[in-house]
Amino acid sequence: MTVCDKVAGIWLEHRQTTAVADESFGVLMGTTSVDRREIWIETVTTPMAHDRRSRFCFALRDPGHQLAVHEKFASSGGRGIYLGTWHTHPEPIPKPSKIDRTDWGTCLRANRERPLVFVLVGTEEIRVFVRASGRFRPLRRE
Amino acid sequence: MGIQTHFDKFHDRIKLGRETASYKKARERDDSIKKEVKSEFKDAGYPVVDDFIQGSLKTHTGIKPISRDHDIDRALVIDDETAPENPVTPKKTALDVLEDRGFKNAKIKKPCVTAYYASDNVHIDFIIYKRSGDEYYLAVGKKNSDEDNRQWSPADPHGLIKWINDDSLYDKEDAKDVLAQFRRLVRYLKRWRDVQFSEAVAAKVYSIGLTVMVKDELVSSFTAEGARQDLQALIKTVEAILDATYFDEEEPGRYRVQVYLPVEPKRDIFDGSSFDTGTQLYNKLKRLKEKLVEVEALSDERKQCEILNELFGDDFEVPPPNGDSKTEKAKYSSAGIVTASVGA
Numbered sequence: 001m002t003v004c005d006k007v008a009g010i011w012l013e014h015r016q017t018t019a020v021a022d023e024s025f026g027v028l029m030g031t032t033s034v035d036r037r038e039i040w041i042e043t044v045t046t047p048m049a050h051d052r053r054s055r056f057c058f059a060l061r062d063p064g065h066q067l068a069v070h071e072k073f074a075s076s077g078g079r080g081i082y083l084g085t086w087h088t089h090p091e092p093i094p095k096p097s098k099i100d101r102t103d104w105g106t107c108l109r110a111n112r113e114r115p116l117v118f119v120l121v122g123t124e125e126i127r128v129f130v131r132a133s134g135r136f137r138p139l140r141r142e
Numbered sequence: 143m144g145i146q147t148h149f150d151k152f153h154d155r156i157k158l159g160r161e162t163a164s165y166k167k168a169r170e171r172d173d174s175i176k177k178e179v180k181s182e183f184k185d186a187g188y189p190v191v192d193d194f195i196q197g198s199l200k201t202h203t204g205i206k207p208i209s210r211d212h213d214i215d216r217a218l219v220i221d222d223e224t225a226p227e228n229p230v231t232p233k234k235t236a237l238d239v240l241e242d243r244g245f246k247n248a249k250i251k252k253p254c255v256t257a258y259y260a261s262d263n264v265h266i267d268f269i270i271y272k273r274s275g276d277e278y279y280l281a282v283g284k285k286n287s288d289e290d291n292r293q294w295s296p297a298d299p300h301g302l303i304k305w306i307n308d309d310s311l312y313d314k315e316d317a318k319d320v321l322a323q324f325r326r327l328v329r330y331l332k333r334w335r336d337v338q339f340s341e342a343v344a345a346k347v348y349s350i351g352l353t354v355m356v357k358d359e360l361v362s363s364f365t366a367e368g369a370r371q372d373l374q375a376l377i378k379t380v381e382a383i384l385d386a387t388y389f390d391e392e393e394p395g396r397y398r399v400q401v402y403l404p405v406e407p408k409r410d411i412f413d414g415s416s417f418d419t420g421t422q423l424y425n426k427l428k429r430l431k432e433k434l435v436e437v438e439a440l441s442d443e444r445k446q447c448e449i450l451n452e453l454f455g456d457d458f459e460v461p462p463p464n465g466d467s468k469t470e471k472a473k474y475s476s477a478g479i480v481t482a483s484v485g486a
Contacts, residue, residue, distance in 0.1 A: 027480050031471045035462050038469070060483040073477030082478025087485045099486040110479040 001117065001128060001139060003041045010044055011121045016090040022053045025087035027065045029072045031079045036115045043072060044086060058087060082111065086119035094122035096129060101136055145446050149372040153326050155457040156333050158204035168212040168264040176216060179239050186235050188226060192219040196269060196299055201306040203328040203353055208336050211265040217299055222274035229281035229294050236268050250285045271297065301405040306357060320362045323375055328356050330376060330454065337455035338426050346419045351401045351411040359383045373438060380431045389424045397424040
């Protein structure tokens with residue numbers, strides 16, 4: 001998996017490093033190789049006006065996220081697609097909560113046969129999770 | 143990419159080397175039992191003076207078995223001076239060791255003593271020779287063979303390996319490449335056999351028979367720049383095998399196959415082989431050649447691989463559509479659905 005510098009910059013910028021910062025989140029968009037083993041995260045969305053957000057939770061409600069995905073798809077000749085979600089955690093090495101895991105399962109069910117990934121941005125580490133053998137496991141960095 | 147890339151990948155997948163993990167395990171098994179047999183031979187008064195591995199590992203033509211077991215051919219050599227007159231005597235000693243170790247299926251066959259280790263999927267044949275100077279004699283005979291049916295039969299196990307590994311007949315400049323192509327072709331044909339024949343018939347299409355035919359009739363093929371062309375080499379070699387004198391049409395459409403060992407005892411490898419084996423081998427080789435010619439005429443790599451996959455089985459992989467699957471981007475039918483995600 002490859003992440004664009006621009007995207008990594010957005011994640012670093014939204015880290016919850018202060019005591020009052022709200023959680024940030026968005027969807028991941030990008031392309032995959034034909035065999036779907038390689039994925040490139042090219043753009044992400046950030047919180048929008050109609051989303052709910054607080055320090056410890058969020059709800060992605062704004063239709064702008066889906067719109068952004070459609071735009072990406074149309075402008076890339078059908079190659080750029082929705083590839084998962086990202087959100088921040090106010091902890092150094094982020095671990096998915098039960099709510100996170102349940103939500104990711106919902107995302108996967110809505111997008112069968114797509115190689116989705118889920119990104120957790122901690123205050124020190126950014127971790128990427130994929131579902132393998134029925135569990136969400138962090139990808140190791142190469 | 144070119145079709146050779148796919149042949150190379152296929153070859154990597156099927157080739158059996160000393161380092162293959164499952165084979166290593168088989169060898170451990172072999173080592174432990176070999177020690178015991180050796181010690182029994184010593185006690186019986188005919189100590190083992192040499193032992194070696196025979197077969198495809200020594201000739202770099204081994205393949206991973208699909209469903210069968212790993213075969214290890216372990217040769218044990220005793221000295222002519224101490225060897226019992228009856229060649230079945232040391233074979234019985236070996237059998238006793240195997241039986242003591244609980245191998246109910248251990249058996250004396252005509253040329254060897256065979257044991258099967260179910261837990262490891264290993265099949266070991268002990269081949270017993272006596273040696274007099276440079277000459278080897280194979281212990282031939284079954285457990286209850288009478289004098290007429292047992293003998294120390296002249297054999298040349300090292301000579302056979304040497305003959306298969308010999309590259310002195312090839313042009314000096316590319317002898318190494320030609321020998322390597324020969325080995326790849328043998329591996330392809332052995333896997334083709336395992337895929338195309340029923341298990342019972344495949345067991346009778348002996349690897350050594352295929353190896354000798356390929357060695358004798360090899361038509362190597364390289365581009366002007368010296369790049370490997372295994373597909374072309376295989377077509378021409380199979381063609382040459384079919385045109386050679388191995389297949390005798392004794393009755394219309396019914397073939398007998400005969401391939402003579404190039405070294406002592408120069409016997410027919412397929413001696414006692416049935417019409418059915420000969421006919422199937424002939425017809426399937428002919429079909430193989432026709433299909434390969436078809437593959438050669440195609441330009442679509444994926445279609446080529448599809449036919450080769452049918453001939454050689456799933457280790458010959460068919461690439462996913464649209465060229466280079468790792469770097470080329472996939473096209474999707476829809477953008478994907480953003481669910482009303484929540485998180486904590």
